[in-house]
Amino acid sequence: MTMEIDVNTQESGGIDDFALHWMEGGIVAPEGFLASGIAAGIKKSGRRDVCVVAAQESVPVAAVFTQSSMAAPPVTITRAHLADGRARAVVVNAGNANACTGAAGHADARAMAETAAEQLGCEPSDIAVSSTGVIGVPMPMQVVLSGIREAVSALDSATGDAAAEAIMTTDTFVKQTAVTVEVEGRTFVVGGMAKGSGMIMPNMATMLAFLTCDAPLSSASCDSMLREAVDESFNRITIDSDTSTNDMCMLMANGAEEGEAVEQGGPEFDAISVAVKHVCTELAKMIVRDGEGATKFIEVIVCGAASDKDADLAAKSIANSPLFKTAIFGADANWGRVAMAVGKSAAKVDQDRLEVTFAGITTCRDGMAVAFDEVEAAEALSKKSIEVVVDLHLGDGTATVWTCDLSYEYVRINGEYRT
Secondary structure, X not given: OEEEEOOEEEEOOEEEEOOEEEEOOHHHOOOOEEEEEEOOOOOOOOXXXXXXXXXXXXXXXEEEEOOOOOOOHHHHHHHHHOOOOEEEEEEEEXXXXXXXXXXXXXXXXXXXXXXXXXXXXXXXXXXXXXXXXXXXXXXXHHHHHHHHHHHHHOOEOOXXXXXXXXXXXXXXXXXXXXXEEEEOOEEEEEEEEEEOOOOOOOOOOOOEEEEEEOOOOOHHHHHHHHHHHHHOOHHHEOOOOOOOOOOEEEEEEOOOOOOOOOOOOOHHHHHHHHHHHHHHHHHHHHHHHXXXXXXXXXXXXXXXXXXXXXXXXXXXXXXXXXXXXXXXHOOOOOOHHHHHHHHOOOOOOOOOOOEEEEOOEEEEEOOEEOOOOHHHHHHHOOOOEEEEEEEOOOOOEEEEEEEEOOOHHHHHHHHOOOO
């Protein structure tokens, strides 16, 4: 099933319109990719917890990883395995992050790759490894390796549902999507899935996300379009300002859409880039909507900054402020918390020019309070999706960040995370 999506994108050469169509299948929507998700027994709940996504052979790949200095062994191993720009599959476990686990953790990550490679008939270096869950706990390797063998035997192209479910931790719903894009008489498909609802802060990838594409791309082309897409999607979200030890975002392109190689600078490359960016953006927004304990989706827009960098600093400072987020949870148009967050952001600010608008209601102009109807504002801030616009009136710099409110439930979830 497909459904048309209206997409306008601003490219360097002008405004190009590409017709994107949503389709079912998620991560296996592009032809030639297989996926599975099984319950190996890592999670106490008995839910799916081991996933494999595989191509028919080694294919071009690109990935970005956490910038945390406490990067987990799966990140370290996968960085090395993908250094040649090719991969056959990614194996993921949920319920245990295999982070802060020392030499044993590195051996366990290598064992996951070796087991998947043995089952798929390829080299361990062709396998990417990813883990998510509790930090500092040894991996139950007998369960994990048995789960990998079962997951490989269950690989199919029917649907990505099971795979998307198997990478979840505190997520409350699966996050997956896929689109087709038509250009120059060719049709390309991009699919993806992600997980994340807590420990989410823009700093590269900020969660686990995996994308597949049937275009004939080089690893360099994959890297170029993935980094641009991540910067405008996953690096635009924050739940709680915390960057994980295990963050990873990966794109595989198998060339199943036969034809000439897609080169950078051409219309096909631009169209696929738009599709990749769209998939990343949709997944990023799903993560925010599923933020731990979240009741509201918030779009923070900063405009009129002295530069885009300043706008980004201010927008992230606002979106990461617990005081701002709790005010939105309480439907309180407390613009003073926005002023506070902007002031501490290191962005250039003239407080006599600050303007703040909550859900279409201006609450501050020229750095001072503007009379508004508190009841009307409370009603506007009680909606599920809220836009907050901050105009610094200093230049043309703009930035947008997506976040959620901070509720009592967030504290409960994280207070009981290990129990």
